[in-house]
Amino acid sequence: xxxxxxxxVNKVYRVGTFGGQTMHAVKDVTFEARPGQIISLxxxxxxxxxxxxxxxxxxxxxSSGRILYDGQDVATLKSRELKPYRRKxxxxxxxxxSSYNPIFKADRVFGLIRDGxxxxxxxxxxxxxxxxxxxxVSLDPDGVLGKYPHQLSGGQLQRxxxxxxxxxxxEFLVADEIISMLDASTRVDxxxxxxxxxxxxxxxxxxxxxxxxxxxISDQAIILRKGRIVERGPTAxxxxxxxxxxxxxxxxxxxxxxxxxxxxxxxQMDVVRDRQACLYHERYPGGDATAPxxxxxxxxxxxxxxxxxxxATVDEGGGCLQGGARQTAG
Amino acid sequence: MASLLPPDALGQPASAPRxxxxxxxxxxxxxRDKKIFVSLAIIATLLVVAFVGPMLRDYxxxxxxxxxxxxxSSEYWFGTTTFGQDVFVQFVHGVGATFFVGLLGGGxxxxxxxxxxxVAGYRGGLVDEVLNMLTNVVLVIxxxxxxxxxxxxxxxxxxxxxxxxxxxxxxxxxxxAIRAQxxxxxxxxxxxxxxxxxxxxxxxxxxxxxPNMSSYLMxxxxxxxGGAVLIAATLDFIGLGPTDGMSLGLMMxxxxxxSALQLGMWWWFIPPGIGIVAIVGSLxxxxxxxxxxxxxRLRKL
Amino acid sequence: MTLKVxxxxxxxxxxxxDVRALDGVSFDIADGEIMGLAGESGCGKTTLxxxxxxxxxxxxxxxxxxxxxxxxxxxxxxxxxxRHRFHTxxxxxxxxxxxxxxxxxxxxxxxxxxxxxxxxxxxxxxQFERRLALVGLPERVLDLYPMELSGGMKQRVVMILSTLxxxxxxxxxxxTSALDVSTQKAVAEALVGLRDNQFVKSMIVITxxxxxxxxxxxxxxxxxxGHLAEKAPTDVIINGPRHPYTKLLISSLPEVGVRFAERxxxxxxxxxxxxxxxxxxxxxxxxxxxxxxxxxxxxPLVEIEPGHQVACWKVG
Numbered sequence: 001x002x003x004x005x006x007x008x009v010n011k012v013y014r015v016g017t018f019g020g021q022t023m024h025a026v027k028d029v030t031f032e033a034r035p036g037q038i039i040s041l042x043x044x045x046x047x048x049x050x051x052x053x054x055x056x057x058x059x060x061x062x063s064s065g066r067i068l069y070d071g072q073d074v075a076t077l078k079s080r081e082l083k084p085y086r087r088k089x090x091x092x093x094x095x096x097x098s099s100y101n102p103i104f105k106a107d108r109v110f111g112l113i114r115d116g117x118x119x120x121x122x123x124x125x126x127x128x129x130x131x132x133x134x135x136x137v138s139l140d141p142d143g144v145l146g147k148y149p150h151q152l153s154g155g156q157l158q159r160x161x162x163x164x165x166x167x168x169x170x171e172f173l174v175a176d177e178i179i180s181m182l183d184a185s186t187r188v189d190x191x192x193x194x195x196x197x198x199x200x201x202x203x204x205x206x207x208x209x210x211x212x213x214x215x216x217i218s219d220q221a222i223i224l225r226k227g228r229i230v231e232r233g234p235t236a237x238x239x240x241x242x243x244x245x246x247x248x249x250x251x252x253x254x255x256x257x258x259x260x261x262x263x264x265x266x267x268q269m270d271v272v273r274d275r276q277a278c279l280y281h282e283r284y285p286g287g288d289a290t291a292p293x294x295x296x297x298x299x300x301x302x303x304x305x306x307x308x309x310x311x312a313t314v315d316e317g318g319g320c321l322q323g324g325a326r327q328t329a330g
Numbered sequence: 331m332a333s334l335l336p337p338d339a340l341g342q343p344a345s346a347p348r349x350x351x352x353x354x355x356x357x358x359x360x361x362r363d364k365k366i367f368v369s370l371a372i373i374a375t376l377l378v379v380a381f382v383g384p385m386l387r388d389y390x391x392x393x394x395x396x397x398x399x400x401x402x403s404s405e406y407w408f409g410t411t412t413f414g415q416d417v418f419v420q421f422v423h424g425v426g427a428t429f430f431v432g433l434l435g436g437g438x439x440x441x442x443x444x445x446x447x448x449v450a451g452y453r454g455g456l457v458d459e460v461l462n463m464l465t466n467v468v469l470v471i472x473x474x475x476x477x478x479x480x481x482x483x484x485x486x487x488x489x490x491x492x493x494x495x496x497x498x499x500x501x502x503x504x505x506x507a508i509r510a511q512x513x514x515x516x517x518x519x520x521x522x523x524x525x526x527x528x529x530x531x532x533x534x535x536x537x538x539x540x541p542n543m544s545s546y547l548m549x550x551x552x553x554x555x556g557g558a559v560l561i562a563a564t565l566d567f568i569g570l571g572p573t574d575g576m577s578l579g580l581m582m583x584x585x586x587x588x589s590a591l592q593l594g595m596w597w598w599f600i601p602p603g604i605g606i607v608a609i610v611g612s613l614x615x616x617x618x619x620x621x622x623x624x625x626x627r628l629r630k631l
Numbered sequence: 632m633t634l635k636v637x638x639x640x641x642x643x644x645x646x647x648x649d650v651r652a653l654d655g656v657s658f659d660i661a662d663g664e665i666m667g668l669a670g671e672s673g674c675g676k677t678t679l680x681x682x683x684x685x686x687x688x689x690x691x692x693x694x695x696x697x698x699x700x701x702x703x704x705x706x707x708x709x710x711x712x713x714r715h716r717f718h719t720x721x722x723x724x725x726x727x728x729x730x731x732x733x734x735x736x737x738x739x740x741x742x743x744x745x746x747x748x749x750x751x752x753x754x755x756x757x758q759f760e761r762r763l764a765l766v767g768l769p770e771r772v773l774d775l776y777p778m779e780l781s782g783g784m785k786q787r788v789v790m791i792l793s794t795l796x797x798x799x800x801x802x803x804x805x806x807t808s809a810l811d812v813s814t815q816k817a818v819a820e821a822l823v824g825l826r827d828n829q830f831v832k833s834m835i836v837i838t839x840x841x842x843x844x845x846x847x848x849x850x851x852x853x854x855x856x857g858h859l860a861e862k863a864p865t866d867v868i869i870n871g872p873r874h875p876y877t878k879l880l881i882s883s884l885p886e887v888g889v890r891f892a893e894r895x896x897x898x899x900x901x902x903x904x905x906x907x908x909x910x911x912x913x914x915x916x917x918x919x920x921x922x923x924x925x926x927x928x929x930x931p932l933v934e935i936e937p938g939h940q941v942a943c944w945k946v947g
Contacts, residue, residue, distance in 0.1 A: 044811040059522050083528055090526055099519040101538055109523065116528030153902045161523075183671040184839060188883045189898035195891045209811065216885035216896070236890070253813045255842040256886050 002171040004033040009065035027227040035171045035203035040214035043224030049207045053174045057091045090165035094177040096157035100149040133163040155186035176207040233307030243309045365619030369612035383422025391420040391576040409597035412588045424578040435558035438497025440551045443504030448535045451512025469502040545621040556610040578602040632799040632832040634660040639695035641682045652678040654857040665834045667848030674854040680802045685712045721798040725805045727789045731777035738773030762791045766821040783814030794830045801831040856914035863939040873946045921945045
């Protein structure tokens with residue numbers, strides 16, 4: 001009930017003059033999200049994380065692959081048919097001041113939801129729903145209603161966007177870098193809000209470049225590099241036992257507030273490339289065909305329960321560069 | 331769920347009452363802004379002149395009624411032309427004709443330009459390419475040649491044809507400009523949010539993007555209006571304008587043609603000159619004032 | 632080198648009145664010290680950095696003095712400051728990385744910048760290449776256009792260029808904010824390297840990211856709403872802050888290891904006051920859990936222990 005599943009999702013852009021060249025932004029992404037869980041999609045710039053978020057929200061088209069919601073493929077639905085899906089899955093974006101049309105009052109976003117989804121609800125009734133939603137995100141309705149976006153703070157605006165999503169009975173929220181433009185002292189409060197909503201049964205896809213935030217709030221973590229998932233699993237496992245060289249490099253680069261850079265572990269970015277030896281090649285030479293994960297993702301290997309890692313030395317066609325058997329989907 | 335009601339930080343404005351209607355708010359600022367007030371007053375005055383003026387005399391602008399080349403007098407308020415036509419009557423008819431051509435021609439160009447610009451900017455892709463090609467073709471067409479051909483086949487020409495012709499040929503730059511603005515607004519996240527709220531393309535263009543550009547659209551219209559007035563004057567001068575009637579542009583060009591400047595007949599070209607300047611200038615000042623009303627951030631609150 | 636800033640006041644003139652961005656800031660920087668300047672948006676840190684070189688024409692110097700190596704800097708006069716810019720005091724502004732002229736190769740741009748300072752490029756070219764190599768940039772970088780370089784590379788080029796004439800003080804404004812975490816480390820190391828190799832004597836590193844400061848800074852200055860809240864050595868700020876704002880700020884930062892399920896972090900409710908008409912007294916008053924009537928008077932900056940200054944009535 002309310003499961004969001006991506007299967008082999010790809011996004012290819014046409015770039016260059018007359019669209020002659022292509023850019024493969026998202027490569028073969030497969031994962032599953034369930035309500036009541038926060039999954040963080042962690043990656044640097046160019047990793048494709050925002051593109052995945054947009055595809056899930058159907059703000060960008062899917063080049064190939066399936067996005068299944070409760071078993072139905074939403075990737076191929078026409079815009080008219082998306083309304084029931086949009087009642088269940090909504091998004092909040094990075095820049096609070098760009099998310100509101102600056103010439104209208106901020107609470108217009110609630111009016112748009114009413115026009116789009118609840119045209120039959122009466123005025124007083126609707127006002128009450130809005131009040132409840134605002135209180136659910138710890139905002140004082142009198143402090144934010146009737147104001148223009150530039151009169152409110154970034155934190156208030158982001159919370160209002162979450163309230164807007166809550167007016168629908170959503171099961172999933174795609175939160176794309178929602179706190180990166182907020183001040184440090186307000187960030188964690190908005191983040192805690194996500195945690196509280198999760199406790200109420202909401203599923204959240206938390207897109208971020210910030211590992212510490214992902215570690216703080218999420219149950220599952222997915223590490224993306226250049227459009228491909230390199231590692232995923234329960235957050236605690238991925239952060240405590242990072243297996244893929246890229247994950248380990250990322251974690252080593254994060255300056256910890258109380259720890260400092262881990263200068264010993266790994267060298268600079270240039271040293272760590274996919275060409276480094278795949279760490280578990282001995283255990284799973286060329287991937288283990290019998291491991292359940294690798295049947296769906298030929299290049300991913302299940303290292304421990306729920307913890308999957310992409311073979312580090314895999315070529316574009318899915319073949320293991322260290323001489324293992326070439327894996328095919330079936 | 332713990333409720334962390336944020337305390338009212340010092341410096342935050344007190345909450346405004348929620349139910350002030352948008353129209354009331356608009357009027358509040360409109361009335362208080364001198365620019366809007368004065369420019370609207372000027373335009374209104376000229377409109378009144380255009381409607382009421384022709385009724386003050388019972389002869390037409392091209393009738394020979396008075397002594398030629400006479401300065402302003404109590405009978406002929408704006409004097410007479412070289413041929414004894416009443417400049418004042420010409421003026422009031424001219425203002426009306428000018429408004430007509432400007433509104434219709436400018437308005438038509440605005441509609442076409444906006445439609446093409448918004449659709450091309452928002453949709454992108456193939457639609458954008460096709461519309462761009464159309465824009466470029468219309469831009470490059472030698473309008474004068476086309477007009478001459480048209481004139482050869484159509485006998486009687488009125489203001490309407492002239493206005494329509496101007497409207498259909500002067501829109502390309504507006505389409506380009508609006509397309510550019512739309513392209514940049516389209517990447518703003520409130521457009522995405524609109525789509526997530528179930529808004530259709532038309533609703534987003536009309537409800538989200540266009541209002542954001544409302545002062546820009548007004549300025550575009552003003553420029554198209556002014557441009558239409560000036561193009562009309564040119565066409566009138568070379569005889570491709572309406573076969574009857576009078577316009578401010580035609581007055582000025584007649585004045586130049588009959589050496590009014592050298593002969594010192596200032597009353598022939600100064601009134602129409604001031605008329606054109608007053609119309610176009612007031613519209614511009616109106617636009618600047620409206621910009622402050624439309625854009626809450628520019629308001630001095 | 633020493634930098635002495637005394638009671639610096641810088642306002643921005645706007646139609647609505649004076650924005651009191653910096654309202655009485657005093658601190659010292661010693662020779663070889665890298666001072667981090669941290670705070671949230673609107674606290675005045677960028678204004679402070681820019682006012683030391685008079686970079687922004689809208690600023691109005693209202694009061695206070697800045698003394699560098701014993702000479703008073705004419706920070707109210709943009710033309711007079713020109714003598715000092717690049718030579719004794721240099722700035723890497725916030726947008727420097729994106730401000731490189733896209734039509735100029737790096738080498739040519741560097742030559743133009745140096746030339747504009749009245750120095751022959753040929754005399755510093757070797758030094759320039761050597762320093763670029765020190766931060767990991769190959770010589771061929773000089774032949775590339777800015778768009779061919781990554782963000783981290785551009786940032787390092789700008790840093791080396793700004794310090795080519797060995798200024799006494801470098802002000803680096805948010806140089807790691809727009810970079811990926813993997814390149815932030817390289818840039819941060821390059822920054823410290825500038826001081827260690829004595830290309831600059833001291834530095835002010837402006838950022839909102841305290842964890843970067845932990846890497847590079849010797850001392851940290853925390854600002855709030857145009858005033859100075861606390862100044863202390865880095866590990867004292869991070870591990871033993873005394874000012875209520877600093878304490879609340881540090882405890883609200885998630886870092887790898889802290890999880891929501893185990894320990895719920897708390898932010899600071901409310902937001903900073905408007906600097907157009909700031910409240911009298913301590914500006915953190917409205918959000919401070921310890922505030923009372925005493926705080927209606929502005930607390931002075933007091934040294935509670937050697938090297939540790941705090942502006943709060945409730946401390947010390």
